[in-house]
Amino acid sequence: MTHSRPASPSGSLPDPQSEPLLSLLRDLKQLVELESPSSDALAVCAVQDVVEGWARAMHASTHSLPGGTRQLLFGAAAEPSTGPSASERPILVLAHADTVWPHGTLAEMPLRVENDRVYGPGSYDMKGGIAGLFAALRALDGQYPAGGIEVLLTPDEEIGSTQSRPVIEAAARRARAVLVVEPPVADSHALKSGRKGVGHFVVGLSGVAAHAGNKPHEGASAITEAAHQLLAVQALADAAAGTTVSVGFISGGGAVNVIPAQARFEVDVRVASLAEGERIDTAMQSLRPHDRRVSLNVTGGLNRPPFERGPETLALFGQARKLAADLGFDLSEEVVGGGSDGNFTAALVPTLDGLGAPGDGAHAAHEHIRLDRWPDHVRLLTALLREI
Template structure:
């Protein structure tokens, strides 16, 4: 990051105020599995949004929508946030919120309570001078577990938006914006065979584990990493005892693809798998949960605008395509989408999770300009 002697406005946000708001959210533990904790985060954010004269709406499934100056004169700018984290209750006892030098540590700081705070302070900096059509912000309860209850709200809002700004964190270390994401698939393969004594009558058994082993190799052979397709067989369970031909086995498959066509190819191949032993039955569940977020024309234009604004503000910002998914995967096929506009830092889902305080203000200023100018 390079500095300019006279960076253009907006003025730097109040870092101490942002830090206080971040602490307030982080010290509300909000794992995806706890609607009460998630609701407490949403209540805090709603209070801040109402202080900015935002209109709050509770949507079915737990998502909250905040409108700022939305008047129907044009399509609004959509900001995506989520209140849930991956951290279970009790994490604060071993990972308390703390500031060490230019880093603020704690569960959910980077992913993505820092992004929520960034969005609210960017909106505050606009001082009620909303862009034409206004700003709509969604705060969802279940991004970390696949957005089952919120996906419909996200897609509906994206269809009516002129641009979508996702305040997930920038890429760790490089602090680049996220200009694309792989599509994400999660499959479950369950095998049901025939149990038998492994010593006395092995021929009467039909091993579910043997069939699962063949299938593991088959699904991993579908990977084409040279074009961004990865397939990984993960958690596997099977068998009942060492001297029993196993009647049951199951495993999970993680799929990442760069294009929808690749997602369809891998999905069709997994669904077409058949056990070699006709006595074994296979059940396939799941599928492609998040479509690929491709670096299309709309995202290219938003990213170019972000780079130009950053240069005016006195720093440079890059862009990267990443493997992890976000709610931006749902919006990218529907509206121009730019991701990674939250709080810079590192350690998503890890014990060293933190926000970089020395870089946060610049990214909030960038977000403020984007909201006002896209």
């Protein structure tokens, strides 16, 4: 395994002779120090502006698309599509500029280097992926593949990509392959060859209020009904099929001496196949109350289809593994439970995910990138952009 020089001790920057790493860290710092929670469109825009500036400095053509996505076109992708042949289609790279972290997080979790790790909000998921992508694009030195490279930098991945989904799907339809610069799997640093589909359901319950002491029989408890329903919902999980179901939020009632008329719970669902998604959707819509005086209102559904581990993705992974071996390291692939924008494209075009910065702690306080492994993953992405 080839590695860059190890980083220097806690608190200081790594060996200044490791120029590629320093340049990655400079770009990462610029992005992480602009906090960009999904809910603040202007803050997300500020990150997109910086990245668009990097692209323009490389003579890419850049465009603002409906829904707040930035499109950055390198090489032939800057020209209108010239023909139907597969090799003339661009490689599409997906990245997102938003993070799960609210404003003020940076004061609690400042960007910092400790040993061979760099910590900071949004570093691993996925500002490191953006910094690594630009290092790879610059390393191509203007020699873009036939068809060019199209980068979409979206604003809303962490909140379900409602705004950006149409432009992602349209770009995927004209691409020959999709590379997603979400981080690789923690610890194994494996690429992501499949992701579960993600569903979110809300079950609202309306019963009848009554005095809990004097006339409880006149009431119909929304909370008791919710208890029955949520056990039925949890029972829809099927470990063998890869389906998980979790009621992650519940509320209801008011004063303790009143039979509660209102309750609500929310359900997180992950499925490995579309068939399982349809089974859960049908079951959720078919829920019926035990107590007929309570009405149920089920909303929501699958907001990301499963990214099924298929032969086209495995062929792409085969190329990646060979390129990694040439670079001197082993690469594996895994199917993961979390969704990404790759879930939208995998059904349309060969998609490989996890090509961002290696590390751990997505959405957690210990979020970090592994500096000892990062340059290898940037070299791998560079080789993929050159070879596929």
